[in-house]
Amino acid sequence: MSTPTMSAPTMSVPDRLIVQEVAPRDGFQIEPRFIETADKVALIDALARAGFTRIEATSFVSPKAVPALRDAAEVLARITRRPGTVYVALVPNLKGAERALAAEADELNLVMSVSETHNRANMGQTCDASLDGFARIVEAARGTRASLNATVATAFGCPFEGAQAPERVLALVERYLALGIEGVTLADTTGMANPRQVHALVTRALARVPAGRLTLHFHNTRGLGLANVLAARDAGALRFDAALGGLGGCPFAPGATGNICTEDLVNMCHEMGIGTGLDLDALIGLSRGLPALIGHDVPGQVAKAGRPCQLHAPPRAA
Ligand code: COA
Numbered sequence: 350m351s352t353p354t355m356s357a358p359t360m361s362v363p364d365r366l367i368v369q370e371v372a373p374r375d376g377f378q379i380e381p382r383f384i385e386t387a388d389k390v391a392l393i394d395a396l397a398r399a400g401f402t403r404i405e406a407t408s409f410v411s412p413k414a415v416p417a418l419r420d421a422a423e424v425l426a427r428i429t430r431r432p433g434t435v436y437v438a439l440v441p442n443l444k445g446a447e448r449a450l451a452a453e454a455d456e457l458n459l460v461m462s463v464s465e466t467h468n469r470a471n472m473g474q475t476c477d478a479s480l481d482g483f484a485r486i487v488e489a490a491r492g493t494r495a496s497l498n499a500t501v502a503t504a505f506g507c508p509f510e511g512a513q514a515p516e517r518v519l520a521l522v523e524r525y526l527a528l529g530i531e532g533v534t535l536a537d538t539t540g541m542a543n544p545r546q547v548h549a550l551v552t553r554a555l556a557r558v559p560a561g562r563l564t565l566h567f568h569n570t571r572g573l574g575l576a577n578v579l580a581a582r583d584a585g586a587l588r589f590d591a592a593l594g595g596l597g598g599c600p601f602a603p604g605a606t607g608n609i610c611t612e613d614l615v616n617m618c619h620e621m622g623i624g625t626g627l628d629l630d631a632l633i634g635l636s637r638g639l640p641a642l643i644g645h646d647v648p649g650q651v652a653k654a655g656r657p658c659q660l661h662a663p664p665r666a667a
């Protein structure tokens with residue numbers, strides 16, 4: 350008799366999953382070809398119409414470090430803000446936070462790595478310096494309407510240092526909360542996580558952060574992205590980052606490849622009876638438009654294969 354590889358969801362796990370779309374940020378940041386501002390705006394608006402309640406729309410980082418997103422302020426100025434959608438902007442430092450606040454981002458996503466080596470490569474500073482900067486950002490955001498989320502990058506492994514001690518990851522989560530940052534993301538920056546590791550870390554994180562404020566950010570670098578989603582969900586996680594078409598990757602991490610693919614994740618959820626509130630057909634349509642926009646194929650699979658309900662005519666008898 351076969352035994353299930355994962356326990357059935359308990360009653361406390363809601364039959365829904367929240368997807369935060371990150372293609373406009375994580376996806377476009379690594380594209381060699383500059384995506385015109387008007388095209389970014391059109392995509393973000395179409396994503397909002399497809400039902401996303403959360404979209405990471407851009408990042409306010411150094412335009413020298415990430416020229417692909419040098420038009421961040423213009424993007425936020427030109428999108429049509431859909432009521433009920435939170436438009437998030439990634440920020441690395443106080444300067445980025447000030448720019449994002451001026452552009453009226455609804456939420457700032459403060460990012461640093463738990464790995465010193467990756468933080469230096471990505472953010473050009475030590476982890477302590479990043480944390481000092483976060484404290485200043487908290488002050489700068491006080492009294493504004495922007496909410497704050499902070500990401501632990503390389504939480505499941507660093508491409509330079511390898512495994513990261515869960516205790517260090519959890520200590521960083523506690524530092525974020527102590528600073529008054531309400532949301533936390535655990536990011537698998539280069540797809541090093543496996544489902545058992547994910548289940549264990551998410552279980553421990555949820556003892557500190559309520560499920561409604563915890564986001565998991567997986568990359569599919571080694572093909573484990575959706576398996577990691579199910580493991581995290583089994584541990585009680587509710588919110589996941591994903592990128593249309595499976596775009597994405599950190600420009601400052603060797604071998605980085607795409608995020609988990611939004612429409613593949615949504616298809617999996619809907620096939621399993623897990624609600625997302627998203628229009629899957631609309632997402633597939635948008636994903637099919639990506640190669641023309643960015644100039645190359647994308648890794649997503651459902652947009653190529655079609656949904657399982659889309660059957661084919663049988664071959665004619667000879
Ligand atoms: N937005 C715009 N410009 C910024 C900025 C920001 N958030 N932060 C710094 N700058 C500018 C500075 O004003 C300075 O400009 P100048 O050369 O014209 O004087 C220049 O960038 C260098 O500033 P410095 O403080 O010395 O930073 P740095 O060169 O050490 O770079 C970061 C540090 C964090 C700004 C840079 O590494 C970065 O933007 N990284 C983001 C990486 C990223 O997006 N990774 C993927 C997502 S996780």
Ligand code: ZN
Nearest residue numbers: 375538598599
């Ligand atoms: Zn990422």
